Amino acid sequence: MAQESENALQRKILDTARRLLISDGYAHLSMRKIAKEIGYSATTIYLHFKNKDQLVHTLIEEGVSRLHGRLLSRFNQDGEGVRKRLQNLCTEYVIFGLNNPEYYEIMYMLHPERLARYPADKYRRARKNLELLACVYQEGVEGKVFQRLDPMLAASVIWSNMHGVVSLVLSKRFDAGLDKDRVIGESIERVLRGFEPEKRKSSYL
C-alpha cells in the first residue's frame, strides 16, 4: 500500500536522523546528509516531513518519551521514603541528560525559534514529566516531608535546578577543576532541603 511504504520510508528517515543526531550532533544534522544516508534525494524528505523543524520535533517527542520511560520506572519503584524518591527522580533526570546529550540539546536547549510551531499536544506530553515530580512532591506535602506549596511550582523549581546543572555540564561551562558529580549531588540535595519544613520550633525537642 502507498501509505505503508510511506510509513516505512518515514521511519527510515527518522531512524537515520536519530542516528546522525547522536553520532554527529544537532549542529551537523542536515536534510541533505539524511537523504544521502538513505539513498534518496533531499527533497524526498519533504514529502514526509513539512520541514526540518517538524522532523526535529518528532525526535524531541521521542526524547521526551524516552525520558518519561526512565522517570516512570523510578517513579514506580517505591518502598523508600518520599524524599528519597524525589531525589531518585532528580538523579534519573540528570543521568538521562548526561547520557543523551544530543537528545537533551534538542529537547531543552534549542533556541525557541526552532520550536515556534511546536504542537500543543506535544507540549502536553513534555509536561507529564514535570507532573511526576509534582506528584511525588504532593505526596511529600501530605507526609509533612515538604512544605505546602503549589506542586507544579515546586516541580518547576526543582526541574529548573536540574536543568541548570545538566545544561552547564553539557555545554562545558563549569570550571575544569570542579568535581561535576559533587555539583550535581549538592544541587539535588540543596534544592530538596530548601523545600523541607522549618524545624526550628520542632515540638519534640
Place this chain on the structure above:
Amino acid sequence: MAQESENALQRKILDTARRLLISDGYAHLSMRKIAKEIGYSATTIYLHFKNKDQLVHTLIEEGVSRLHGRLLSRFNQDGEGVRKRLQNLCTEYVIFGLNNPEYYEIMYMLHPERLARYPADKYRRARKNLELLACVYQEGVEGKVFQRLDPMLAASVIWSNMHGVVSLVLSKRFDAGLDKDRVIGESIERVLRGFEPEKRKSSYL
C-alpha cells in the same frame, strides 16, 4: 597609523555585530550582514578577526564584563545581611539574563563546539563572576548564616540554579500558565535555604 585605522574598523565591526546580535538574535547574525552594514565586503572582517567564533568570543567577553559590572555594584552595596546580599546577587544575575537574552545566549547557552578554542584568559574573567558569589557565601559561612562548604562549590550550585531558571525562561520551556517571577523567586529562595545551617537542635529553644 595603520594600527589605529585597524582598531577603528575593528571597533566598527564589533559595534555592528553587537547591534545586529541584539536586534536580530544570534541565529541571524552573519558575517555578510555585518559587512553589508558597515559597507565592506565580508572578507574584510577576516582581516580583523580570525573567524566568526573569534568575533563572537569578543562579544561574549563584553557580555561577561557587563554582567560583572552589574554584579559588582550589587556586591559593593552593603549595609544588609549576608543572606540578603547573596539573594541580591542572584536577582541581579537573573535580571541581567532576562534583560540581555542575546548576550546571555552566546555567554551561557551556545553549544560548546563554538567555544572549543575560547581562550583560557577569558574563562578566567568569567570565573570572576562566580567568585563574587563564592566570596559572599564565605562571609556567610563565617557569620554562621550558611553551612561550611567549599565556597566555589556552593557558588557553582547557586549559579547553576540561577542559570537553569534563566535559560528555561529564555528558551520558553516553562508552562505558559506558570508565573515566571514566582519560579524565579522560589528558585533563589529555596537554594539559599538549602545552604542554611540545620536549626533542629537550636540551643536557644
Place this chain on the structure above:
DNA sequence: TCTGGCAACTTAACACCGTTAAGTCTATAC
C-alpha cells in the same frame, strides 16, 4: 622619478545549508 613592496580591500569561488518549482517516470484505472 621610477620601482618594489606592502597594506587594505574586493572578487570569485568552494562547499555547504533549507527549501521550492518543475519535471520525470511508472504503475494502475478506466
Place this chain on the structure above:
DNA sequence: GTATAGACTTAACGGTGTTAAGTTGCCAGA
C-alpha cells in the same frame, strides 16, 4: 490505449562561513 496519480529527482534560489587570488593605492628606497 490513454489519463491520472504517486513517488521521486533535477535544477534552482538565496543564504551561510571561509579561502585563494587579484586589485588598488600609497609610501620608501634607489
